[in-house]
Amino acid sequence: MSRSGRPTDDKPLPPLYAMTQGGVETVAADEITRDLGGEVKKTYRGLAVFRVEELTPAVLSLRTTEDVFLMAWGSDTLTYKAEDLDTLRTWTAKKPDWDHLFKLHHKLRPKTKGRPTYHLVCQMQGEHGYRRADAREAFVAGLAGKIPHGWQYSNENAWLEIWLTIYSKTAVCGVRLSDRTMRHRTYKLDHVAASLRPTVAAAMARLAGIGPGMTVLDPMCGAGTILAEVIDVAGKRSRAGRVRVVGGDIDPNAVFVTSQNLQQVGPADLARWDATRLPLETASVDRIVSNPPFGKQLESIEKIGPLLEAAAAEWDRVLKPGGRAVLLAMEHEGLKRTLVARGWSPARALRLRLLGQLCVLSVWHKPG
Template structure:
């Protein structure tokens, strides 16, 4: 008989959701910041057991949601038989009183009556509908919450998720809320604005020395700068953009974190002294934003040449682009060495996060 993975009675493992392609970076943050043991990774998901399970899990930057792992399986049948399993596993496998106790130790109790909500997600072709899975899931949860709790369609205090993806399913009690994904500092948005979790990954990959200088020459709404300030409030940062609207958005978003130097400039001709920048992290316009591939190649070539000029010897540059060939060609012209390349999926499009060192 197919059996799910059940957490040991002594403690709960957890899982985190991230942008597909960032699993390695998220796993490194879990190991370094929480001393967690990473058990496995899958697309957009990292299963881990923290050394201690407390509010520190909500301070992670490279993940968008964190859950207690209640049960999981990678042996679904794709048939309607799965529905009975969802109901039975949800009803019998988790230690629900203990799970709710852990949830309350991390998320403060509400002032009024507690509320809960169920979320069912399904990807891939199965012999049943998502609505059928949701119904089986709800039946398994019957009677698991105290009678004083009420169901809420939105803004619930407690959420239980069932995520089905192909032959895999995972059930979790959500510890995070929307602010982990969207960040409270981000008040202003621009078209194609960078997701905070990706910006946080870029900051980690830059490996900025404690007293080093970080530059984002095309800062947009300031998300990369904000993610650095969130972990090091006194960091020395420089940011700029050609568009006045971008600088205004960046100033608004950074107001609660600090105010790095923000300058209107052209990233192809920076008013910065040569060899004065330790790290660069930036997200140039994607090809579909400019439209013309020739424009992208020319832009990347000139931006990389200027980045090379201002970087210190052995400095590092982190770029997020869609046209990886144009960037790699530009990097070869200045003899940069590629340290890492990650393929991400953003808004359904392939993107590439690359790390370079100046030789």
């Protein structure tokens, strides 16, 4: 057996890559290493390249990744010039053993009834001396003769997808193993406005460092995405002692939606409340994981400062000394001033772009 993986048809397993929300790739790398036992080779913004010993459905249960692929080829030396098009075509044609990749894909995604369907995706970000349509044409030309006869091209729910993704001078090409349930989850039956992406909520839950017997709070829970991911992490980490998960929102519909969404996930204590006056004991919570409303969600941007100020006073009251908070906010500088003034220390800050807005995912320690 080679170091690169258990042989399938006497061939080593190729690397895999995961796409993440830009900014959370290091958290995904930690999940790949610690929970999956994978070996992370490289991370780029929004991307982690890794190897596993054996290809099993466990790769599809990663929580912080949006999609996982078998790598056909990858490069971080694109030139941005038109000569890249030749590279895209010849690498797609010559580098991968497509039959082997397809067989590996079928291990995790057994054939469905009827004619096999496939789909090609070409994504491109950054300024290049060619258009995305040119890159796609080169990619399609490289794949000529590689797709088995009888497979039918389909734009909807294809069984097999081959993606080419170009970010500035980096390009990755691969066969998609995951489907939409990796990024959307199956528990999100109902939504509220500004509901968080589950993979980002999962990254926040991991960064909270949840342990046995802890009480974890989201005081502004919206549709309950963070609570769902906290319950998942708590289930994996705390077999020795139940974690108490507590959440609420000022909007009664949000509390209702959360209760619906958590039905398939696990128990939580939910209430309708004002996060600036929480019905919780002082120093009763070990972790706070939350994303307060972004300024643009309120009727007026001026309201967000006072709301964050009052909410921070409550976080400081209910959080135990030595406790930790993981927060996602667009108004990071104001939040930072408020928390630093209370003696909290910042441990980590990740910059993300969500719904086109820059925001910061930050980790805080309250002094012990």
